Amino acid sequence: DVKVTQSSRYLVKRTGEKVFLECVQDMDHENMFWYRQDPGLGLRLIYFSYDVKMKEKGDIPEGYSVSREKKERFSLILESASTNQTSMYLCASSTTTGAGNTIYFGEGSWLTVV
């Protein structure tokens, strides 16, 4: 089974803190994604990466950055956390053979910024 592991399930951070959300996948997938989930808004793509050191902006990249130094690991960084970034963050991965491939999700990280 594909395993996408998000290191922290629940985090509480203060406004202005730098926050790292870590994600690791064990299936040698080329593509990795960070989505944000909010009630009534569904999932929105923040950033994705199709290869090591490569990244592409999604629909809502403002206030976020990402890092992919190794194929299996994709980190989401909030440079200066704000209360409007309180949300559920979902990491995902997939193979790179074009559209139609299943995207596998982690369990999610609940971030509260106070």
Added chain:
Amino acid sequence: AQSVTQLGSHVSVSEGALVLLRCNYSSSVPPYLFWYVQYPNQGLQLLLKYTTGATLVKGINGFEAEFKKSETSFHLTKPSAHMSDAAEYFCAVSASGYSTLTFGKGTMLLVSP
């Protein structure tokens, strides 16, 4: 550009009743379509997907969906609801040649005894 519209943020059914969750999509290229389910405090799990071929797709837990190009729809159905089906369901679309998914806003399925 692609988009997904899920009709109804909440759908309530009785145990044993038909489940119908509606999804319409917009895509400028032939779409690949997905349904995911999310149980409380968990990530998303794939229920089923349509890529090419047969337009009626069967998934896990007795769910199925039919791709209707003329109606730009991909509605999810299950003949008989079970209490364990209570969850949030997301429809998603991706376009040929791309790997990202565009999600609908989700439909919460409530199942009463």
